[in-house]
Amino acid sequence: xxxxxxxxxxxxxxxxxxxxxxxxxxxxxxxxxxxxxxxxxxxxxxxxxxxxxxxxxxxxxxxxxxxxxxxxxxxxxxxxxxxxxxxxxxxxxxxxxxxxxxxxxxxxxxxxxxxxxxxxxxxxxxxxxxxxxxxxxxxxxxxxxxxxxxxxxxxxxxxxxxxxxxxxxxxxxxxxxxxxxxx
Numbered sequence: 001x002x003x004x005x006x007x008x009x010x011x012x013x014x015x016x017x018x019x020x021x022x023x024x025x026x027x028x029x030x031x032x033x034x035x036x037x038x039x040x041x042x043x044x045x046x047x048x049x050x051x052x053x054x055x056x057x058x059x060x061x062x063x064x065x066x067x068x069x070x071x072x073x074x075x076x077x078x079x080x081x082x083x084x085x086x087x088x089x090x091x092x093x094x095x096x097x098x099x100x101x102x103x104x105x106x107x108x109x110x111x112x113x114x115x116x117x118x119x120x121x122x123x124x125x126x127x128x129x130x131x132x133x134x135x136x137x138x139x140x141x142x143x144x145x146x147x148x149x150x151x152x153x154x155x156x157x158x159x160x161x162x163x164x165x166x167x168x169x170x171x172x173x174x175x176x177x178x179x180x181x182x183x
Contacts, residue, residue: 003065014156020061020062021061021062022059022061023050023053023059026046026060026062026070026072028046028069028070029045029046029069030037030043030045031043031062031069031071032069032070033049033072033074033110034063034071034072034074035074036056036074045068051077053074058076059074059075059076059077060072060073060076061074061075062081065098095125095157096128096132097128098120098127098131099122099127099128099129101119101129101130102132102133102134103115103132103133103134104135105133105139105142105145105146106145108163112149115153116153116156116157118155119153119161122178122180124180125182126180127180128164128177128179128180129157129177129178130175130177130178131150131153131175132173132174132175133146133150133173133174133175135172135173135174138173143169147167150167150174153176154176160181161179161180161181162178162179162181163176164177164179
């Protein structure tokens with residue numbers, strides 16, 4: 001049987017301690033007792049609830065502290081803590097990151113191909129990819145040069161990605177965002 005254990009649950013990069021009172025650490029005189037299979041055994045004195053848990057070779061765990069009387073369940077606390085940790089790991093999902101490539105309207109074909117290949121790698125990992133064309137000085141008068149670069153990128157990535165946000169010119173930049181295609 002477990003003593004007073006702490007179950008550690010990580011949330012949002014911080015360590016949150018979730019404590020459950022066990023066995024003799026439950027201070028209430030009466031508890032609402034829940035059996036191993038989830039059936040309600042009614043309101044029992046704490047000693048009777050502890051004896052019932054010991055007979056089953058399990059722990060008496062305080063599940064709900066705020067209620068009157070507190071709700072206690074007969075269970076194996078170590079197994080409960082393990083299941084709670086694995087459940088937390090399953091719910092944690094990988095967030096999609098945004099990877100950005102910056103180029104100019106005069107970027108050479110070799111450099112453009114290298115950035116397209118890198119973008120395909122990021123898309124295969126499930127990340128979003130943003131291509132930004134930055135215009136400097138007189139390049140602002142010829143935005144069609146940047147649009148040509150983005151059309152080339154779009155045609156190369158059409159098999160592995162779809163456009164999330166179409167090409168949009170904001171100030172002296174022109175950018176487009178791609179997300180991976182669902183299979």
